[in-house]
Amino acid sequence: MRASAILKSEFSSICPSITVVVPTYREVENIPRLVARLQGVRDDFGLDLELLLMDDDSRDGSDKVVETLMLPWVSLVTRTTNRSLSYAVLDGLMRSQRDLLVVMGADLSVPPEKFPELVALLGDNVHVVVGSRFTEGGSTADDWGVPRWLNSRVATLMALPLARLSDPMSGFFAMRRSTFIAGQDFNPVGYKILLELILKCRCSHIVEVPIHFDNRRFGKSKLSFGEQLRYVQHLRRLYIYKYGTWSHLGQFLVVGISGLIVNLLALTLLLRLQVPGKLAVVIAIAVSMLWNFAFNRRFSFSYARDQSIVGQLIGFVAACSVGAVFNYFVTMGFWAVFSHKQFSAFIGVAVGTVFNFMSSRFVIFRSKYIRS
Ligand SMILES: Nc1nc2c(ncn2[C@@H]2O[C@H](COP(=O)(O)OP(=O)(O)OP(=O)(O)O)[C@@H](O)[C@H]2O)c(=O)[nH]1
Ligand SMILES: [Mg+2]
Numbered sequence: 001m002r003a004s005a006i007l008k009s010e011f012s013s014i015c016p017s018i019t020v021v022v023p024t025y026r027e028v029e030n031i032p033r034l035v036a037r038l039q040g041v042r043d044d045f046g047l048d049l050e051l052l053l054m055d056d057d058s059r060d061g062s063d064k065v066v067e068t069l070m071l072p073w074v075s076l077v078t079r080t081t082n083r084s085l086s087y088a089v090l091d092g093l094m095r096s097q098r099d100l101l102v103v104m105g106a107d108l109s110v111p112p113e114k115f116p117e118l119v120a121l122l123g124d125n126v127h128v129v130v131g132s133r134f135t136e137g138g139s140t141a142d143d144w145g146v147p148r149w150l151n152s153r154v155a156t157l158m159a160l161p162l163a164r165l166s167d168p169m170s171g172f173f174a175m176r177r178s179t180f181i182a183g184q185d186f187n188p189v190g191y192k193i194l195l196e197l198i199l200k201c202r203c204s205h206i207v208e209v210p211i212h213f214d215n216r217r218f219g220k221s222k223l224s225f226g227e228q229l230r231y232v233q234h235l236r237r238l239y240i241y242k243y244g245t246w247s248h249l250g251q252f253l254v255v256g257i258s259g260l261i262v263n264l265l266a267l268t269l270l271l272r273l274q275v276p277g278k279l280a281v282v283i284a285i286a287v288s289m290l291w292n293f294a295f296n297r298r299f300s301f302s303y304a305r306d307q308s309i310v311g312q313l314i315g316f317v318a319a320c321s322v323g324a325v326f327n328y329f330v331t332m333g334f335w336a337v338f339s340h341k342q343f344s345a346f347i348g349v350a351v352g353t354v355f356n357f358m359s360s361r362f363v364i365f366r367s368k369y370i371r372s
Pocket of ligand 1: 026222
């Protein structure tokens with residue numbers, strides 16, 4: 001028996017009620033095409049299906065088009081507040097009263113005919129089924145150049161510690177409503193809602209289904225550079241949510257490495273400008289310390305930005321100075337025992353860094369309430 005025939009017999013025996021949530025912004029050409037294709041699947045499988053188009057006040061005639069279609073299972077919701085792809089999807093999922101939820105874009109990049117397969121794989125032990133371009137058997141349009149491919153791969157890699165998925169950027173997925181309503185603390189930025197749902201709804205069992213991802217034929221992509229920056233901001237929030245203090249340590253270390261580079265660059269520049277050696281070292285240390293302070297306050301410990309900057313700066317410089325003294329004595333102590341300079345210096349730097357982190361996180365930038 002063919003897969004579609006198996007699915008059909010399965011659906012006719014259980015007849016699940018499904019909501020397909022589609023965020024839309026200026027998709028007037030795509031909406032009738034999407035509806036026609038979903039209608040085909042609906043009729044073919046005899047599904048109890050509703051389509052919710054969550055439109056961010058496109059004013060391109062999308063609402064009129066839906067009105068003219070006069071299909072009771074299709075509705076368009078015009079949103080005028082909190083306009084964003086992620087919130088449009090959340091809003092749609094919250095409105096649904098049906099058992100099974102599917103999310104997809106309107107631009108027909110992913111085949112709407114594939115959603116019954118996603119839905120059929122949902123079970124008590126499967127929380128989310130994701131349409132993936134990068135799992136075995138998945139594909140993308142041929143004309144993806146190297147920059148687009150690289151961009152997508154880097155974005156995927158950055159999300160790997162959050163969820164083991166080949167395509168965490170996918171906007172095509174299915175989940176049970178019971179899984180969704182158990183989620184809390186939704187706080188997405190930008191346009192990638194899948195990761196948010198996986199983490200906040202505590203989805204541990206994820207299945208991926210290969211899909212072919214085509215280029216959109218009508219309308220324009222809304223994926224801008226600004227959206228990509230918001231993706232990084234969103235990942236940062238999710239790292240903090242999942243890893244707590246470890247994520248602060250991660251950011252602190254990244255800032256520390258950048259501070260080391262700034263120190264070396266400043267020192268090189270000052271020496272080139274004929275500044276005397278000792279003075280150049282002191283200025284380079286001061287510059288990198290200020291750099292570290294500013295970036296730690298902005299990123300690693302951003303939850304404490306409402307407190308006095310002067311007090312925090314004094315505390316940070318004092319802690320770094322104490323950390324440097326620790327570094328010195330630990331290095332000298334290990335050196336005396338192991339007589340290996342680099343190893344001793346490494347241990348000294350590690351101890352100094354741990355001291356700096358602990359005093360920054362729990363004293364200088366302490367806060368009762370951590371927000372990302
Ligand atoms: N409601 C709402 N929908 C949006 C918004 N931005 C994009 N969308 C919709 O979200 C879906 C995905 O957006 P696309 O622009 O296709 O982005 P993408 O699929 O990630 O990127 P491409 O591969 O370039 O198509 C489409 O249906 C868009 O109309 C928004 O701000 N609000
Ligand atoms: Mg798209």
